[in-house]
Structure formats: C-alpha cells, structure tokens
Amino acid sequence: MRIDINAFFGHWPYHPLPHTSGEDLLRLMDRFGIDRAAVASLRGLHGDWRTANAETLALARVHPDRFTPIACMSPMNDGGAGPLRELAAEGFRGVRLYPLLIQGYSLRSPFTHEIAAAAGELNMMVIVPTRPMMNFRFPTLPIPEIDTLARQHPTTRFLLSGPNYLSEFRAATETMADCPNLSIEFACMQGYGAVRHLVEAVGEQRVLFGTGTVLHYPACNVAKLDHAGLPPAQHQAVAWQNAARLLGIDAG
Amino acid sequence: MSMVIDGHVHIGTSQFLQIDTDAERLIAIADAAGFARIFVTHLTALYYEMREGNDCLGLDLARHADRLLGYVTIPTHRLGQAACDEIRRCVERYGMKGVKMYSHPESPITEAASTGILETAADLRLPVLGHFTPAECDVLMQRVPEAIVLMAHMGGQPYALGNWHLAVEVAARHPNLYLDTASSQIDNGMIEYAVEQLGPQRVVFGTDTPLLDPWVQRTKIEGAEISDEAKGLILGGNLQRLLGL
Known part of the structure; x- marks a missing residue:
C-alpha cells in the first residue's frame, strides 16, 4: 500500500499541466499504484483558499476511500484558528502554509503561531513546504526557520515538505534532530539514496512517501521509494503507515 | 529497446557535490539500474586540474572499456588552446568520446574563448555535454552551429532557473542542440513536451549519478506518456547514433 502525503489537483500559473482534475489525479494514482492521497487544491497556493478548500472537500467526499482533504490557509480572507476549527469539523486532516514563498507573511507571524497552536489542539498536521515544487525557478524557505516554529509548538505535528539534496538534506535532518514533532516527505529530494539516508538519519517513523503530483511525475517518487533498499517493515512505515498515523485514518 | 546508456555520470571526488566514487561503484549502480554503458566525466578535471582528472578517467576507461565511455572534461574555457590540445590528446590516447564543459556566472561560457573549444569538438564529431543555460546555448550554437551540444539538465539546473520550456524553445532553433x-x-x-516539440531524436537520457537517483531519472522517461520507440531513442538509441556505437 502507498499513501501519497503530498498530492494536488488544479492549475499552475507558470505552465499548463497535463493533468489537472481530481479525476486525472485518481487515474495517475491507479496507473502507478498509489492507493490513497492527502490532497489539496492548487488554487489554495495563489488564489482564494476558501474556494480551494471547498473544491478539495468536494473531491474527497466523492472518493472518501482514496482522498484525505488537506486545507490551505493564509492570513488573507480572515484566515485563523476559527476557520481552521470549521475545516477540522468538515474532515480536513492537515493544513498547508506557504509563508514567504508565495503568500508573503513570516513563519514568525502571529497568524502562523495561531494556526500552529490551533492545529495542535485539533490534531491536524501542519505542512510547511520549503518550495512549491522541485523547480529551480522558485525561491526556497530557509529550513532553520521551521526549527523555531516546531520548538514553540511541541504538541503540534509538522511535516517538512520540499527539501532537496546536499545542504538542504543536512539542514532538514539537523532541524529534525531538534524537533521530534517534525516529519519529512521526500517528493523533491532527488539525491542518490535519499530515502535510505533519510531513514538512517531520522528513523523510519518520521519519513513519508510524497510525490508532488500533479505538479510532478508520480512515477519518479514511487521508483525512489521502491529502490531505496529498505527492509519491509521500514518500507511499509514510509510508504503508508506513517501517513495513516499522522492523518488519523484507518488505512490498514 | 536498444541498450540503455546513461549520458551523464560523475566519477572522483567533489566536496561541493559531496561525491566520492570510483568506477567499480558506478558500474555496480549501472548493473542494478540496468544501464549497459555510462558516459563519465571526472570531477578532478571539472573542479581542479584538467589533465590530472582526464588521465585518471583514462585509466578507468582502459580497465572497463566495455562499460565506460569517457568525456574529456574542460573545467574552464579560459584554458583556450590548452583545452583544445587536451581534447585531441584524450581522444588519441584514451579514445574518449565526448567533451564536458561547465558554465558559471564567474566564468560564463559565452566568452569568446569557448569558440575554439567547440570548434575542436565539432571537428572531431564529439558531443559536448554542456552545463549551460538555454540562453548560453543559443549564443554558442549561433557561433558554432556544427557543434553537437547536449544541454545538461535541459534547463533544470539552478543557473537556468529550471526553465525547460526555454530549453526546448532554443533547441527548436538549433538542430545540433540536444537536451540531457x-x-x-x-x-x-x-519529457512529453520536449518530445512533442523537438522529436525524440533530440532528447538524451542522463542521470547525474551519483549525485542524483538513477531510478528516479530512468522512471522519468519510462513513465512518460510517449511511445516505446521514443523511449528507446531517449534511453540509448540517440547516444548510440551520435557516438557511432
């Protein structure tokens, strides 16, 4: 079984995507053996997050056995703890934040801390991408910035998304050493042996399978996991068990 | 499908890339990933001293002639005639099949000194794996249109800002420009976009092993929605043709 912790549907402002709809995403998942995905609408990165979340929820309700809804939120449009509670009540299991990269606020802002605290109370995962996708045209979020946030909210579960190899790998694993409430997904991590090295560095309980579909080719991250050379128990943890635990879903 | 040839592999040691590898390890990776041949550039030549690194690779080529193909690596075009002489030396002495060059904002490849090197490679019909941006390739291919240039990373590298659309656009203007x-x-x-715009004959498979994961790179081609014939050309057929293998 595989659960993709990092999937999207929707459109991208910088180039046309060959797959855009939730049904397109589902076909890709079927083609490449992905059973379930934690999914968000790409509208939530650049546009109105309320509409984005409504789209995501509608998709997840059509395919409840395949999609777990992940919200997007920003300080615009009255984002905050109140709306996050409403989203949790509707079934959202996590929230994505894009400070600095796209939405222009700081990881140290009152909004960020309000969301992090509320997410902890609501048992929702907070996903902090360091880049929107693995394309060098985009700026990256300094990974050590996440250290402060995760330390100040030790009961909130954070997911680091987007680091690549070399200095980013080291920064991610060093930050994770200080923050036991921080996990990582590897959709953008393309270094040789990356998954195995991650598991060695932080343990298999904190590494999650993610693809970045529909922005990325899903097959590449399936191959990355399947050729990581992990023992079966570690492979299962990374492929789906950790995601099921963090999302609070019964996928076994 | 024709044999799989990895057109972009590094050997040696680099602090910058955190690589320390030898031929035996690279061949073991190639065996596991199903690559018949790997086209290799030496990191000592790329980041330190040209002749020392190329000689090291030459020894590896002699020991593994059935698996390794060698690039003459030129660390900077500012070496001028010495780089041209090095290309001819490595072809004659070691049978190297291509040239590897790098561009950096500190020493941009569009300086005039690169012209003679590209002309030498063209004269010997050696493909040049160039870590160049699309804009740099556009300039170089106008100067030396007979050169065969493989644009490393097809725009997917930091200096090129990840712009594979521009890489394809530039390649469409220059028939001897290929995308790695x-x-x-x-x-x-x-991959589908590049094949649609250029044809599969202009796209060449590479992995950047051991920096990048070869299975991810191979799956990028095999999982693409293109024909099996196109996959065969990209994964090996095109390099077989270019190198006369």
Whole structure:
C-alpha cells in the first residue's frame, strides 16, 4: 500500500499541466499504484483558499476511500484558528502554509503561531513546504526557520515538505534532530539514496512517501521509494503507515 | 529497446557535490539500474586540474572499456588552446568520446574563448555535454552551429532557473542542440513536451549519478506518456547514433 502525503489537483500559473482534475489525479494514482492521497487544491497556493478548500472537500467526499482533504490557509480572507476549527469539523486532516514563498507573511507571524497552536489542539498536521515544487525557478524557505516554529509548538505535528539534496538534506535532518514533532516527505529530494539516508538519519517513523503530483511525475517518487533498499517493515512505515498515523485514518 | 546508456555520470571526488566514487561503484549502480554503458566525466578535471582528472578517467576507461565511455572534461574555457590540445590528446590516447564543459556566472561560457573549444569538438564529431543555460546555448550554437551540444539538465539546473520550456524553445532553433534529461526536476509533462516539440531524436537520457537517483531519472522517461520507440531513442538509441556505437 502507498499513501501519497503530498498530492494536488488544479492549475499552475507558470505552465499548463497535463493533468489537472481530481479525476486525472485518481487515474495517475491507479496507473502507478498509489492507493490513497492527502490532497489539496492548487488554487489554495495563489488564489482564494476558501474556494480551494471547498473544491478539495468536494473531491474527497466523492472518493472518501482514496482522498484525505488537506486545507490551505493564509492570513488573507480572515484566515485563523476559527476557520481552521470549521475545516477540522468538515474532515480536513492537515493544513498547508506557504509563508514567504508565495503568500508573503513570516513563519514568525502571529497568524502562523495561531494556526500552529490551533492545529495542535485539533490534531491536524501542519505542512510547511520549503518550495512549491522541485523547480529551480522558485525561491526556497530557509529550513532553520521551521526549527523555531516546531520548538514553540511541541504538541503540534509538522511535516517538512520540499527539501532537496546536499545542504538542504543536512539542514532538514539537523532541524529534525531538534524537533521530534517534525516529519519529512521526500517528493523533491532527488539525491542518490535519499530515502535510505533519510531513514538512517531520522528513523523510519518520521519519513513519508510524497510525490508532488500533479505538479510532478508520480512515477519518479514511487521508483525512489521502491529502490531505496529498505527492509519491509521500514518500507511499509514510509510508504503508508506513517501517513495513516499522522492523518488519523484507518488505512490498514 | 536498444541498450540503455546513461549520458551523464560523475566519477572522483567533489566536496561541493559531496561525491566520492570510483568506477567499480558506478558500474555496480549501472548493473542494478540496468544501464549497459555510462558516459563519465571526472570531477578532478571539472573542479581542479584538467589533465590530472582526464588521465585518471583514462585509466578507468582502459580497465572497463566495455562499460565506460569517457568525456574529456574542460573545467574552464579560459584554458583556450590548452583545452583544445587536451581534447585531441584524450581522444588519441584514451579514445574518449565526448567533451564536458561547465558554465558559471564567474566564468560564463559565452566568452569568446569557448569558440575554439567547440570548434575542436565539432571537428572531431564529439558531443559536448554542456552545463549551460538555454540562453548560453543559443549564443554558442549561433557561433558554432556544427557543434553537437547536449544541454545538461535541459534547463533544470539552478543557473537556468529550471526553465525547460526555454530549453526546448532554443533547441527548436538549433538542430545540433540536444537536451540531457538528468535533473532534480521531475515536472509532470516535461519529457512529453520536449518530445512533442523537438522529436525524440533530440532528447538524451542522463542521470547525474551519483549525485542524483538513477531510478528516479530512468522512471522519468519510462513513465512518460510517449511511445516505446521514443523511449528507446531517449534511453540509448540517440547516444548510440551520435557516438557511432
């Protein structure tokens, strides 16, 4: 079984995507053996997050056995703890934040801390991408910035998304050493042996399978996991068990 | 499908890339990933001293002639005539099959000194794996249109800002410009777009092993929505043709 912790549907402002709809995403998942995905609408990165979340929820309700809804939120449009509670009540299991990269606020802002605290109370995962996708045209979020946030909210579960190899790998694993409430997904991590090295560095309980579909080719991250050379128990943890635990879903 | 040839592999040691590898390890990786041949550039030549690194690779080529193909690596075009002489030396002495060059904002490849090197490679019919941006390739291919240039990472490298659309656009203007697929980028549709715009004959498989994961790079081609014939050309057929293998 595989659960993709990092999937999207929707459109991208910088180039046309060959797959855009939730049904397109589902076909890709079927083609490449992905059973379930934690999914968000790409509208939530650049546009109105309320509409984005409504789209995501509608998709997840059509395919409840395949999609777990992940919200997007920003300080615009009255984002905050109140709306996050409403989203949790509707079934959202996590929230994505894009400070600095796209939405222009700081990881140290009152909004960020309000969301992090509320997410902890609501048992929702907070996903902090360091880049929107693995394309060098985009700026990256300094990974050590996440250290402060995760330390100040030790009961909130954070997911680091987007680091690549070399200095980013080291920064991610060093930050994770200080923050036991921080996990990582590897959709953008393309270094040789990356998954195995991650598991060695932080343990298999904190590494999650993610693809970045529909922005990325899903097959590449399936191959990355399947050729990581992990023992079966570690492979299962990374492929789906950790995601099921963090999302609070019964996928076994 | 023709044999798989990895057109972009590094050997040696680099602090910058955190690589320390030898031929035996690279061949073991190639065996595991199903690559018949690997086209290799030496990191000592790329980041320190040209002749020392190329000689090291020459020894590896002699020991593994059935698996390794060698690039003459030129660390900077500012070596001028010495680089041209090095290309001829490595072809004659070691049978190297291509040239590897790098561009950096500190020493941009569009300086005039690169012209003679490209002309030498063209004269010997050696493909040049160039870590160049699309804009740099556009300039170089106008100067030396007979050169065969493989644009490393097809725009998917930091200096090129990940712009594979521009890489394809520039390649469409220059029939001897090819795109190397090795890249951190796995953007959905990038291979299909290149094949649609250029044809599969102009796209060449590479992995950047051991920096990048070869299985991810191979799957980027095999999982793309293109014909099996196109996959065969990209994964090996094109390099077989270019190198006369």
